[in-house]
Amino acid sequence: MRLFTILFVLLASILLVKAQWDKDDYEIFELQAALEKDEGEGVNFYSFFNLTRSASAKDIRKAYRARSMELHPDKHASNPAAARRFERLGVINKILRDHRRDRYDHFLTNGFPKWRGSGYFYARYRPGLISVLVFLVLITSSIELVIKRLNYKRDQDRLKSLITTAKVLAWGPRFRSIEDGLKTGDNSQNKNVIVPGEKKVRVPLSGLDIPEVTPRKAEEDESAYWDNDEKAVRKAIASGTSANNNAALEYGSSRRYVDALVTRESEVLIMDPVSKEWTPLDLASNQKPAFTNTWAFNLARGIAGKVVPGGGNAGAIQSEGEGFDNDATNAVSSVNGSSSKKRKNKKKQ
Numbered sequence: 001m002r003l004f005t006i007l008f009v010l011l012a013s014i015l016l017v018k019a020q021w022d023k024d025d026y027e028i029f030e031l032q033a034a035l036e037k038d039e040g041e042g043v044n045f046y047s048f049f050n051l052t053r054s055a056s057a058k059d060i061r062k063a064y065r066a067r068s069m070e071l072h073p074d075k076h077a078s079n080p081a082a083a084r085r086f087e088r089l090g091v092i093n094k095i096l097r098d099h100r101r102d103r104y105d106h107f108l109t110n111g112f113p114k115w116r117g118s119g120y121f122y123a124r125y126r127p128g129l130i131s132v133l134v135f136l137v138l139i140t141s142s143i144e145l146v147i148k149r150l151n152y153k154r155d156q157d158r159l160k161s162l163i164t165t166a167k168v169l170a171w172g173p174r175f176r177s178i179e180d181g182l183k184t185g186d187n188s189q190n191k192n193v194i195v196p197g198e199k200k201v202r203v204p205l206s207g208l209d210i211p212e213v214t215p216r217k218a219e220e221d222e223s224a225y226w227d228n229d230e231k232a233v234r235k236a237i238a239s240g241t242s243a244n245n246n247a248a249l250e251y252g253s254s255r256r257y258v259d260a261l262v263t264r265e266s267e268v269l270i271m272d273p274v275s276k277e278w279t280p281l282d283l284a285s286n287q288k289p290a291f292t293n294t295w296a297f298n299l300a301r302g303i304a305g306k307v308v309p310g311g312g313n314a315g316a317i318q319s320e321g322e323g324f325d326n327d328a329t330n331a332v333s334s335v336n337g338s339s340s341k342k343r344k345n346k347k348k349q
Contacts, residue, residue, distance in 0.1 A: 024100050025107075031091060032112060038085065044108060045092045053105065057097060064093045141294035148289035155286055161207030162260075163268045163281050168210060169201040170262035173233040176213055177226040179266050189226050195264055203260045203270075210236050 035043055046053050049063040067089055069075075076082035095104060107113075167175040171193075178195060181187040211232050216225045259271035261278055269278040291297070 024103060028095070028100065028104055028107065029112065031088065031095070032107075035088065035092075038081065045096055045104060048089075048092060049096070053108070060093065060096050064089070137296050141291065141296045144294045145289060145291055148293065152286065152289055156283060158207065159281060159283060159286060161210070162203060162205065162258075162270075163283075164210045165207045166201055166203045166260040166262050166268045166270075167266070168208065168233065168237065169203060169260075170199040171195065173237060174226065174230045175233070176229055180226075182264065182266065189223060197264050199262050201260050201262065202257045205256045205258055208237055209239070 032044070035045070035048060039048060046055065049055075049060065049067055051059060051063050055063070068086070071082065071086050071089055073082040073086055095101060167179065171178045174190065174193070177189050178193055181190055182195065187193070213229065216222070261269045261271070263269070268281045270281060271277075272279055
């Protein structure tokens with residue numbers, strides 16, 4: 001609902017944008033652009049009349065008569081552009097002899113604006129209805145994609161934090177060293193650590209701000225490297241626990257938790273409180289939004305599915321996850337979706 005509200009506001013802003021310039025300004029812009037195109041860059045109304053900006057009304061009348069005789073189409077019968085130049089001369093003469101001259105002098109002094117309002121370009125290029133609709137579809141779909149990508153990144157960060165926090169609670173601050181030993185088969189750095197096949201922990205949905213693992217330098221001792229990593233994790237745990245506890249006291253609400261199961265294979269699963277099934281958490285299961293997942297493509301697939309039997313099956317409309325909420329059920333559904341692989345809860349031996 002929030003997404004469609006944002007799209008509606010942006011679309012309304014595009015359609016209701018008010019032109020910054022009036023009709024006379026548009027006429028001046030068009031005339032100046034046409035003059036420079038035909039007579040050369042830098043030519044203005046005054047130079048076209050062979051005058052300076054300080055010219056009086058009398059000077060303008062005199063110059064107009066002289067240029068009229070010079071540019072009359074009868075004297076340039078072989079030039080198809082003669083009539084257009086003569087007509088332009090008359091329009092410029094009118095502008096320089098009424099109140100619009102002050103407006104033209106203003107633009108001549110301050111420069112002609114590059115952006116002249118959407119109304120100017122619409123009036124100039126006059127796009128058809130199809131072009132306008134295509135433009136609006138592209139704009140709104142792009143905005144939707146940006147919002148979805150932001151939500152995707154947020155969900156990935158929260159999912160990663162949840163997985164890391166579960167491993168910290170299951171294996172302790174030295175979890176990376178233990179995980180590395182399990183993968184390589186070298187447990188020399190954690191000789192006294194016994195890793196159970198499965199360990200159940202209670203994980204706060206807010207997670208802990210565990211720092212990213214830093215690459216080990218070639219000359220750095222492996223034991224010292226894992227010791228430094230453990231210290232950084234312990235510091236983050238202490239800081240995160242203190243901050244979360246203070247937040248809970250300040251707002252008078254308890255932190256929300258979810259049951260998680262950490263296996264010896266470094267797999268993290270969370271308990272669905274409704275179905276009581278273990279659901280594996282996997283960063284790859286959260287599909288990155290693509291342009292083909294925006295409303296325009298979803299609408300087209302929906303129409304195709306109704307018009308052509310089975311036409312919408314090839315690209316079934318994907319429901320957009322609402323992201324992580326402070327609720328275990330929402331965490332399960334938003335991260336993994338309905339197609340996630342689940343396994344039945346095993347009783348603790």
